[in-house]
Amino acid sequence: MAVNCDIPDALIVALRDARHICILTGAGVSAESGVPTFREAQDGLWAKHDPHDLATPDAFLADPVLVWRWYRWRRDLVAEAEPNPGHHAIARLAELVPRLTLVTQNVDNMHQRAGSRDVIEFHGNIFEDRCFADGSLQVGDPTTAVPMCSECGSHLRPGVVWFGESIPEQALHESCAAASDCDVFLSIGTSSLVYPAAGLADLARQNGATVAEVNPNPTMHAGSFDYALAGNSGVVLPELVNCLAV
Ligand code: BV8
Numbered sequence: 001m002a003v004n005c006d007i008p009d010a011l012i013v014a015l016r017d018a019r020h021i022c023i024l025t026g027a028g029v030s031a032e033s034g035v036p037t038f039r040e041a042q043d044g045l046w047a048k049h050d051p052h053d054l055a056t057p058d059a060f061l062a063d064p065v066l067v068w069r070w071y072r073w074r075r076d077l078v079a080e081a082e083p084n085p086g087h088h089a090i091a092r093l094a095e096l097v098p099r100l101t102l103v104t105q106n107v108d109n110m111h112q113r114a115g116s117r118d119v120i121e122f123h124g125n126i127f128e129d130r131c132f133a134d135g136s137l138q139v140g141d142p143t144t145a146v147p148m149c150s151e152c153g154s155h156l157r158p159g160v161v162w163f164g165e166s167i168p169e170q171a172l173h174e175s176c177a178a179a180s181d182c183d184v185f186l187s188i189g190t191s192s193l194v195y196p197a198a199g200l201a202d203l204a205r206q207n208g209a210t211v212a213e214v215n216p217n218p219t220m221h222a223g224s225f226d227y228a229l230a231g232n233s234g235v236v237l238p239e240l241v242n243c244l245a246v
Pocket of ligand 1: 029031161
């Protein structure tokens, strides 16, 4: 049984017995790395912009210079940040269980930098440049206000999924398959407001998985989950891994 651990024993038992664990992370898992979440006020220059107004194809078409400035500001901020104990705990957890699928809504590459492999990037990756016309991966000139595609001359865009855009097919398929198959689903650091990502927990629950969230502010789904661990992921996740490793 779990010793000296605030994680419910029954959850530790479920994790120990699990054949397959699926984890969904959101911006909260990078908060302790100093990366602002979507719902926190953006600092300074961006205080007057709502991320939902900037992370759309229409915003880009209306003002590609502004949108590129926002994404380059975020790229620099993330590049300066370091993965936190929560990211490292998830990477360590993958070594302790038979199978772990990590789906992230985050575009910050932090899980990969912490050593997680085969990360499913549900909303893409902020460090990628893609052709606005055909979505192909390109390498943009970082010195121009709006980089252009060397193949077709279209604008380049950051390689993220904007509001109103479909989730990459493979990421959606693999995430739904993992949520449907897993024995335990952990929803970590997400407000669970953005779909279809927020629907993965329901899919897991409908298929009989034990579902838990880790969030200092219980979400509106907390009541329908088996466990709602109220705490910071950088504290709760290392504790959860220590309990499992006993
Ligand atoms: C789609 C990449 C089908 C970009 C992101 C009208 C038209 C079209 C679609 C819609 C529509 N109305 C609704 C929709 C669906 C829409 C949606 O869900 N909107 C919401 C606002 C209602 N979804 C979409 O558009 C998706 N696509 O539906 O395709 C389609 C296609 C065409 C037409 C119609 C439908 C695509 C959504 C992807 C958007 N891209 N990111 C970028 O990063 O710039 S979303 C972005 O916001 C993030 O990736 C993330 O997913 C989301 C923010 O959520 P969180 O990660 O949860 O972050 P948040 O700040 O909200 O919460 C942080 C949490 O952490 C908090 O709960 C906090 O308490 C907690 N926390 C804080 N500190 C800690 C902590 N937890 C743990 N430890 C801590 N230390």
